[in-house]
């Protein structure tokens with residue numbers, strides 16, 4: 101082997117990049133396909149984009165978007181995430197009764213379709229329990245046993261009225277979501293090294309503190325990405341609220357307008373556009389959340405580890 | 416039994432330079448800070464600790480030596496209840512560890528009581544176990560703020576002081592992933608010290624480190640010993656054990672084979688198992704030294 105002398109020390113590198121002819125071919129094919137699609141948008145009147153834009157901005161549609169889709173998603177995901185974390189913690193508890201409760205919950209709510217669940221909440225529950233009394237368990241029976249006039253009921257809920265409200269729908273979707281979130285949260289909690297729990301315990305932290313301060317923040321790194329997917333799925337599942345039936349709901353309203361005005365295709369375009377828009381906003385939000393919970397897990401700036409938002413290039 | 420070997424927990428006291436106490440009586444205030452009596456522990460029928468007796472006095476540094484699998488880690492973990500013992504008793508500062516003795520009938524302590532006992536004992540792990548989502552400063556502040564309910568400002572000042580003490584005064588805002596192994600372990604030591612423990616447990620604190628980083632961690636531990644901290648250190652660093660320990664305990668197969676002053680146990684071991692272990696350690700050290708030398712003088 102010969103070692104170069106100090107006289108001919110190599111300088112800056114000016115190497116030719118590797119060529120990727122395949123990329124250019126793919127690009128050409130895609131350009132042709134997109135051009136064909138755009139041309140069909142322009143030439144085929146039946147798409148009705150301007151009509152679609154009109155429908156998107158109609159008041160009932162906007163109301164359905166706000167109440168059904170946006171409020172519905174936020175509400176049900178809030179219930180789903182909090183409920184899911186609680187169920188996951190129960191599932192990992194040392195108490196066999198709590199573990200059992202968590203298992204049965206997940207088994208039930210994962211087992212039934214959301215459409216069926218919502219339809220059941222909408223009509224079935226009100227039929228079974230016309231009024232819900234909040235008081236002491238078995239208060240009525242106790243009162244009659246003891247011959248008291250009070251029946252230990254503090255307030256009464258009219259279930260028939262409640263069960264067709266948006267809140268009932270949100271609770272229904274939230275309860276169902278909690279079952280899925282529980283699995284995600286459980287995977288997240290289990291992904292945290294058990295040395296973390298031990299270090300927290302050795303410092304004198306109790307199990308709650310260790311979970312809240314040490315384990316869950318780290319589990320978030322694993323929990324956030326699939327939760328983003330769940331949220332986007334929930335945006336779409338709010339269209340099931342019409343099963344309750346709740347009619348201030350995006351898909352119900354657009355379709356109603358479409359049928360009434362015979363603008364079927366534009367109404368589909370309108371609703372698709374709204375769902376895509378909401379989904380895109382969520383993807384950007386997810387990107388920032390992932391960055392936030394990735395703190396301390398890269399050696400450099402935390403954001404380097406994470407991919408660009410999935411929607412950034414395509415939307 | 417030779418004179419350095421004894422299974423009697425109240426063995427001859429060692430003259431720790433830190434404490435300066437030579438004699439102690441069985442009665443009175445000079446009770447040991449840690450007393451383990453006949454500690455038994457099995458994992459699924461596999462008996463790992465077969466009756467460990469050990470006394471550690473205030474200000475003493477005790478080094479636990481022994482081959483892999485001899486139960487050193489398990490014993491340390493029993494002291495701060497990361498493992499529950501099956502038999503025997505451990506007292507720390509006069510309190511029975513993990514149980515309440517009600518006229519001979521033992522009752523398990525509640526989670527809260529266990530947490531209270533653990534506050535007084537600091538632990539440093541082989542793999543550091545820093546909280547990766549927190550900066551060095553936040554790691555050190557966490558327990559005082561959450562557990563002792565110290566004010567944030569005060570905890571912060573104390574944490575900065577401790578980071579300074581372990582030589583990391585310039586890195587309070589670094590996340591663990593941005594620190595070298597040696598730096599991480601020093602943060603871990605500061606984190607444990609932040610709770611003002613009576614006792615510090617070290618489980619092979621330097622064995623996950625690159626050789627050139629071992630020294631900085633041992634230096635911090637030496638300083639801690641000089642300040643009079645009571646320490647139980649599981650280590651393979653013979654130099655540290657010889658220079659810093661007041662008392663050396665050699666474990667093998669879940670029993671204490673030999674214990675005494677470092678110069679007796681390390682330089683003049685009586686028991687055959689101790690001798691062969693130390694010979695092996697020395698051979699490894701020589702090998703490492705030879706490796707280091709060959710690295711320093713690479714052939715051109």
Ligand SMILES: Nc1ncnc2c1ncn2[C@@H]1O[C@H](COP(=O)(O)OP(=O)(O)OP(=O)(O)O)[C@@H](O)[C@H]1O
Nearest residue numbers: 458459461463481482483484485486487488489490
């Ligand atoms: N959680 C556990 N479950 C089952 N067996 C265990 C567990 N922890 C330790 N053991 C076993 O107990 C024995 C002693 O382990 P321990 O970790 O205490 O040894 P050690 O002396 O610390 O060894 P090393 O020097 O390798 O760290 C080993 O045989 C190990 O396999």
Ligand SMILES: [Mg+2]
Nearest residue numbers: 487488489619
């Ligand atoms: Mg060990």
